[in-house]
Amino acid sequence: MSELERRYRRLLAWYPQWFRDEHEDEMLAMLTTDARDGQRRPRLAETADVIKSALWMRLRYPGRDPAGADALAQFCVLAPLFMIMAALADTAVPFPLPRSAEVQYGSPSLLAPRVVVSYLVLVIIAALTLAGLRWVALVVAALAFLSWFVAPDWYLVSLPGFSVGFYALEAAALAASPGARRGRHLITVSHCAALALLAAAFQAAILLRWLMMAPPLAPRRGEVGISAGITASLLLAALFLAAVRKMNPFLSLPGLALLYPAPLWLVLTAADWGPSSTLMVYAVYLGPPGLLACASLLFAVVPRIRRYALH
Amino acid sequence: MQEATFLILTALASGSQHGYGIITDVKQISGGRVQLRPGTLYTALERLHAQELISVDREEIVDARLRRYYRLTTKGSAVLAAEAARLRANAAAALSRLRLAGGNA
Numbered sequence A: 001m002s003e004l005e006r007r008y009r010r011l012l013a014w015y016p017q018w019f020r021d022e023h024e025d026e027m028l029a030m031l032t033t034d035a036r037d038g039q040r041r042p043r044l045a046e047t048a049d050v051i052k053s054a055l056w057m058r059l060r061y062p063g064r065d066p067a068g069a070d071a072l073a074q075f076c077v078l079a080p081l082f083m084i085m086a087a088l089a090d091t092a093v094p095f096p097l098p099r100s101a102e103v104q105y106g107s108p109s110l111l112a113p114r115v116v117v118s119y120l121v122l123v124i125i126a127a128l129t130l131a132g133l134r135w136v137a138l139v140v141a142a143l144a145f146l147s148w149f150v151a152p153d154w155y156l157v158s159l160p161g162f163s164v165g166f167y168a169l170e171a172a173a174l175a176a177s178p179g180a181r182r183g184r185h186l187i188t189v190s191h192c193a194a195l196a197l198l199a200a201a202f203q204a205a206i207l208l209r210w211l212m213m214a215p216p217l218a219p220r221r222g223e224v225g226i227s228a229g230i231t232a233s234l235l236l237a238a239l240f241l242a243a244v245r246k247m248n249p250f251l252s253l254p255g256l257a258l259l260y261p262a263p264l265w266l267v268l269t270a271a272d273w274g275p276s277s278t279l280m281v282y283a284v285y286l287g288p289p290g291l292l293a294c295a296s297l298l299f300a301v302v303p304r305i306r307r308y309a310l311h
Numbered sequence B: 001m002q003e004a005t006f007l008i009l010t011a012l013a014s015g016s017q018h019g020y021g022i023i024t025d026v027k028q029i030s031g032g033r034v035q036l037r038p039g040t041l042y043t044a045l046e047r048l049h050a051q052e053l054i055s056v057d058r059e060e061i062v063d064a065r066l067r068r069y070y071r072l073t074t075k076g077s078a079v080l081a082a083e084a085a086r087l088r089a090n091a092a093a094a095l096s097r098l099r100l101a102g103g104n105a
Helices: A003-012 A017-034 A044-060 A066-092 A099-105 A113-130 A134-150 A162-176 A180-186 A189-213 A218-244 A249-259 A261-270 A278-310 B003-013 B019-029 B038-050 B074-100
Strands: B054-062 B065-072
Touching: A003 A017, A003 A044, A017 A044, A017 B019, A017 B038, A017 B065, A044 B038, A066 A113, A066 A162, A066 A180, A066 A189, A066 A249, A113 A134, A113 A162, A113 A180, A134 A162, A134 A180, A162 A249, A162 A261, A162 A278, A189 A261, A249 A261, A249 A278, B003 B019, B003 B038, B003 B065, B003 B074, B019 B038, B019 B065, B038 B054, B065 B074
Parallel strands: none
Antiparallel strands: B054 B065
16 A cells, blocks of 8 residues: 555545445545646645535534444443343442431332332343333333433442433333344443453442441541542542443543443542532533433434425 | 535445445536535435435445445336426426526527
8 A cells, every 4th residue: 555545545434434334435435536746745726625624524423423323222232231230239229328318318228119110120120121112121221211300219339320311211211222132232241241340440439438327437428538549439430431432432422421420429429528409400410411422312313304395 | 405416326326336326327427517425426326325215236246345236126216207307397387487588598
């Protein structure tokens, strides 16, 4: 490959991957055929033309990048499994709390009606996605999301906004991705290992929070808690990024949107501060997953609307 | 319809062509006035393909590189014919009024 061809390839990298897969060879042939004798780099007008049209393609077909869509497909299969593991960790591994904290924050009994129903919803969503029944799973996730506004206490994992953030992201991923069957097809052993790793890290975060709330650490929470919280948060983020490093990088976006309440929760507990109103809870815990869910839906829906409009 | 789009569809009206063929044909049809660049051409081809006005006719490997030929679809032919008729009617109206006004057309 000549130096000029290599530079043209670098220039064509401005296009989204799906476009390069379809047209890169043709465009490269055209550009090199048109090159003058002795030309060593792309001409200015060619560069401007390619960059302009590449940016246009990215804006016009935002949902067509297979890597992004595939990441959402993987997410819609992996997230319910993670939620079940996280919920099991939260409810099945009790931590001795002082009586006051137990009343306010304690994990509910596994047999409490809200816990049974919440587990059931998670298991149904996981089973439907594994079975590839995307639209039924989407309806269940959307209903679960909406029900939180009616009965905000009926959620698993004693972390504000965590379950409802999951339902929003899951419904958006099911709607915007190629579907659960595609996701199931793309899941590898590495994903399962990462899932177990994250569930363990999540459980460690929960235990650390209980530890900060229980004697003897509770009175000195302000002194030791912040550093412990930040260390645990960084560890959780590092584990997550290490886990997804060799996977589809786009998976990190919905993953971080789902997981970020855990480190945030730790830091807020350590700092002895919590959102003082329901609106603040929404903003702090539901902002990023909500925004990402809306963005995923927009990226998936806008090209479809445009296609219908063109017809 | 933009002029470049009209010219691309016109270039494909007589038979399937690959990208480079379309560029040279468009230049010839427009008397050298319109010279498409690869980025503009493939953006237009992608859009026309999404609108189902063109489709891929065949693919060939030439000098170890893929060469894709595009052709007009039935819908593309109909759209081009309608646009040509519209332009002809507009041109006829313009020429007729210029004649009435005593122009040299």
